[in-house]
Amino acid sequence: MAIVQDKLSPDSAFALTNKAKRSDRFSGGIGMLRRLLVSDYFVLYLTLLFFLVASIFYPTLSNPASITNQIQNFWPLLAVAIGQTFVLIIGGIDLSVIAVMGITSVAGALVMAENLDPAFFDKSPVWGSLMTEAGGVLAGNPLAVPAAVLTMLLIGTFIGWLNGVAITRFNLAPFMVTLVTSTFFAALALWLTQSRNISGIPEAYVTLGKGDIVSIYLGAKLTPDIARRDILPFITYPFMIAAGLAVVAQFLLSRTVFGRRMFSIGTNRKAAEVSGVPTQSVIIRVYMFCGFCAAMASVLYSGRLEIGQPSFPNNLLLDIIGAAVIGGTSLFGGKGSIRGTFFGVAFFVLLLNILNAMRLSPFIIDAVKGAFILVAALLDIIRTRVANQEQRV
Amino acid sequence: MNSRMNIRQLLLNNSTIVLFIVVFIIFGIWSPLFYSPENITNIIKQAAFTGIVAVGMTFVLLTAGIDLSVGSNMYLSVVVSGLLMRSTGIDVLPALIISLIVGTLFGAFNAFCIVRLKIIPFMTTLGTLIIGRGIGTALTESKQIDFPEKMNDFGQTLFLGIIPMPIVVFALVMLAGYVLLTRTQFGRQIYAIGNDPEAARKAGIDVDRVMALVYILCGFFAGLAGFVLVSQLGGRVDRSFGEGREFDAIAAAVLGGTSLFGGVGNVFGTFVGALLIQMVQTGLQFNLVNLYLQPMVKAVVIFLAIFFDSLREASQKRLKRRFIRPVSASTAGGD
Amino acid sequence: MTTPLLQINALSKAFFGISAVKSVTLAVHPGEILGLIGQNGAGKSTLMNLIGGVVPADSGEMLLKGKPYTPRTPADANKNGIAFIHQELNLFTNLSIAENIFIDAFPRTRWGMIDRVTIKNKTRDLLQAVGLEIAPETQIERISPGERQLVEIARALYQDAELIIFDEPTTSLTARETERLFAIMRQLKEQGKAIIYISHILNDILKLSDSLAVMRDGQLMAHEPTAAFDVNRMIALMVGRSIEQLYPPRSTPPSTELVLDIHGVSAAGIVENIHLQLHKGEVLGLFGLMGSGRTELARMIFGLDPFEVGDIRVEGVALNNLSPQSSIRNRIAFVTENRREEGLLMNIDIANNIGLVALPEFARTPLLVIDRRELLDNAQHMANTLQLKSGNIALQNAKALSGGNQQKVVIAKWLLSRPAIFIMDEPTRGIDVGAKYEIYAIINQLAAEGSGVLIISSELDELIGICDRILVMSRGEIYGQFGRNEFNEERILRAAFRETAAIPTGEKLPTLDEMAEGSAS
Secondary structure (H helix, E strand, O other): OHHHHHHOOHHHHHOOOOOOOOOOOOOHHHHHHHHHHHOOOHHHHHHHHHHHHHHHHOHHHHOHHHHHHHHHHHHHHHHHHHHHHHHHHOOOOOOOHHHHHHHHHHHHHHHHOOOOOHHHHOOOOOEOOOEEOOEOOOOOOOOHHHHHHHHHHHHHHHHHHHHHHHHHHOOOOHHHHHHHHHHHHHHHHHHHHOOOOEOOOOHHHHHHHHOEEEEEEOOOOOOOOOOHHHEEEEEEHHHHHHHHHHHHHHHHHHHEHHHHHHHHHHHOHHHHHHOOOOHHHHHHHHHHHHHHHHHHHHHHHHHHHOOEOOOOOOHHHHHHHHHHHHOOOOOOOOOOOHHHHHHHHHHHHHHHHHHHHOOOOHHHHHHHHHHHHHHHHHHHHHHHHHHHHHHHO | OOHHHHHHHHHHHOHHHHHHHHHHHHHHHHOHHHHOHHHHHHHHHHHHHHHHHHHHHHHHHHOOOOOOOHHHHHHHHHHHHHHHHHHHOOOHHHHHHHHHHHHHHHHHHHHHHHHHOOOOHHHHHHHHHHHHHHHHHHHHOOOOEEOOHHHHHHHHOEEOOOEEHHHHHHHHHHHHHHHHHHHOHHHHHHHHHHHOHHHHHHOOOOHHHHHHHHHHHHHHHHHHHHHHHHHHOOOEEOOOOOOOHHHHHHHHHHHOOOOOOOOOOOHHHHHHHHHHHHHHHHHHHHOOOOOOHHHHHHHHHHHHHHHHHHHHHHHHHHHOOOOOOOHHHHHOOOO | OOOOOEEEEEEEEEEOOEEEEEEEEEEEOOOOEEEEEOOOOOOHHHHHHHHOOOOOOOEEEEEEOOEEOOOOOHHHHHHOOEEEEOOOOOOOOOOEHHHHHHOOOOOEOOOOOEOHHHHHHHHHHHHHHOOOOOOOOOEHHHOOHHHHHHHHHHHHHHOOOOEEEEEOOOOOOOHHHHHHHHHHHHHHHHOOOEEEEEOOOHHHHHHHOOEEEEEEOOEEEEEEEHHHOOHHHHHHHHHOOOOHHHOOOOOOOOOOOEEEEEEEEEEOOOEEEEEEEEEOOOEEEEEOOOOOOHHHHHHHHHOOOOOOEEEEEEOOEEOOOOOHHHHHHOOEEEEOOOHHHHHOOOOOEHHHHHHOOOHHHHEEOOOOEEOHHHHHHHHHHHHHHOOOOOOOOOOOEHHHOOHHHHHHHHHHHHHOOOOOEEEEEOOOOOOOHHHHHHHHHHHHHHHHOOOEEEEEEOOHHHHHHHOOEEEEEEOOEEEEEEEHHHOOHHHHHHHHOOOOOOOOOOOOOOOHHHHHHHHOO
């Protein structure tokens, strides 16, 4: 007993992820490569390598302003990818996250917008009730922003609940259910806003999307006033929110009964059921969490863009699933981690920035992005094979 | 089994057709003009390209796979033939053939990734979805392309002076799909693989070859559907051409009774599914329902269809339960 | 004597160092029905898999019509005229009978289409040959298991099989279907086909076969003309070995206190009027052939499957709304028959597998945070107690363990929830002898600590070795009960095979009253 305990650090003991055995059996170059391949940090190394090489050719990439800008793109994507990771771990899929972001973004604006242009919105079904010229329901109210955020999160969670219930109680395929909710709520968001973005978002809310808590200034102080654009956001609200969400998610996943049950369902639902795992309620909650995360991402996006936005680009869904898969999450369930998704999102954001820096057309960028998804999927197959070989010995 | 259960079973087994009839009647009551021949022709015509893609999708779903890239495939194959048509002035028929070739190659690439590289279909086609649209937009530099006038003429041509060309193509594809699936070894082996891939291998079926052909065929149909759609749109192709069509195709197939888990489905069902989706859309437009509400109604109809399908499956499972002892001997005390 | 169709010489096969078939020499001639019997695990299936090309042999040779025969795949065996009809049929339920027969190579018309007329006609002929009067285009889904069996035979005929192996074909058939099957087998024999027939129904084998081979522990015990056998000799040959040393002695007597009381449980078509009492500290065996309803009963008790009538009491309290969760709360544990499908999370580490059932016990409120240290300590303790042979339990996946150790993980997972009732379905299936002993010792220990243990097994000597009492299940009913002092393999087997004098096989099922009279001792 004692010997066993000494060998285990508490950290490595129970992270239910794709555990690599840190053995010394493999030596030499191939051994190194194999170890690297199965490492949890593989994607991180890849991202860093990628960044270094790209920085040589495109020095602008590594200047601080560019880095902070990249980081700003990172947080909302991370938030929504976390929820998707949860769903993928239990062997499901949620195609409705983009629609959830749209409808919650609109709902938030309907609560707090400070003025609405009748020329745009008077055809909306809620004009005169939820929408007036004076703005949303709680326009001007000091509680408008918290109420809006709360509404958004509740709606996101509710749509997740709908998905979960349809999937478990009626035994429907997650793909079809979330396709239906996605179509429905995307259309609802467009209907409510007549396809217009809602502006007039209160300042306090915008802060959530891009406000700094700690800023930094690099360089010599030559003038008494530093231009705003030279001040770089360092710790921002989106950072706090998304990182907080990531910490909570990682905690749920690796430290709680709930997380263990998720993995058991994703690995073998029948065995989980026999072992007394309340599979239905776990699945419903996972979809609720996914909806919650999408709503959170919506808070960050719409705060940053200062609008209530009914539709988000559909391509975003591919970024989300792609990031999760690059981070080692399996579409078959039972495998995945928040850390992996974190690296996966970082990789994706970096990739996009590099491609932008290369001044490629946005369309070539898309093509390359798709190719990277394929390469990532292929790498994952190879990694799994190598990891299995290590297990077998 | 009593007759009420029989009726219930009958309704459940044909839930999509029942739903189709119900929707058809509702629209007719709403507006009797809905039943006019022009309108019905219009529905079929507009359902053509979704239906064509959905036939290819049916093949793929029958093997328990999925092809998310068909929308991008439609776009890319049309872009290539459109650009060639404009730069070299080729005629409609060669352009069509080029569309088909591009679509087929696109499908072949999917097949290569899935069968040779063993990347799961979902990821493969998700990747090629993005790649395809990326290449397409890069080729057009994101501009709208206008096909020459003759393309438009093609869409308006009436076959034998009465039947619009898209409907003819639609009918041919349905027929081809039906024949392939029901009358050829390839088709029957697709069903066998979807039912039990392991048993299929044991029975001596070349599973890899069949799988590859299925994705190639799906690509071919996507190329064709793209071409048909262009001719209906008056030859205009913009950046969002074909976007999201994969979901319509999957929905049409699933509404027609095709299972996402393989082995179950047929072309006739897919036909009804594609018509149902288009009928809902056209019917709502016909009755001037708010444009924004239309997708919501469509979503509800799709939900109802899959919901009834799950009821059917559950009741069938109950019927198929494995018995150890004869029920009659134990409950009726022998005969 | 003619040249044998298939001659097997000193064929051997071992899995992971455990021999499954030991130097078997056997021959089957054209126009002969060879009956093959033996207990589960005696090596019959492995022998047939060797012949059918499912697994390769380690040593020995096979001669087909005098020429060396080394099948690499089942398709290879097919090409050589050997057809294998498994208990689980290899048919595509979504296709028609004709399509199933021709699936790998359809005859085609000039247009490349399936020649539907030809396959229909050929299929009709084939179906006629097996006495099946169903349209060739009928879907497999719509026909009964017995008819499916006949379709498999038709496929074998189409492939021009000269040797057809039947692996327990009658378990899912009705009496009439069985008769029809036998008539066809006789017909095939007259046409000069060779048949190997594996069955547990001894009377059938006596009636049907020309010669009879008995296997035990991977060895051929006898191979003689059927006339040289009667049921008694068959059973004696199947059983015949002293089993004392294989089992740890039952040290503690069971208490008289009931822990599980099942009263009149029935589910139409599955089980009928089940009465079963399990006492504290008792090891109760439930013996029955595959398909006798044992597993189904266990699943009902544990709340995985529904039943219509009857009630289940645990320690005197009637249970309702059964579900696995409520069963676990009521301290029932269920080691399922199938480790891979329902037992383990193969791609997850051992420690988390062990911790799965008792997970909430290691959680600290309010967030149900797992005390990882405590969980790991407990899992490690359990692994040590059960002498689990593994690497680091926090890193090694369950998949990487041997069968016996996997089973220990399953048992460990339930032990952590300290159950009062342990239901184990085939706990030693696919496990080597050494690990079996360890599992028996664990069962013994559980009983000594006051748990009631219900063990389902189709290996009779194992039940006799470890149980205090054995119930026999047959066709969904409890068909006999034997106390430890009445244990007698022959009598128990007779009950399971329904070979008791009062009930001839193939006849109408006895009513419960008849049964009670028949087995009351």
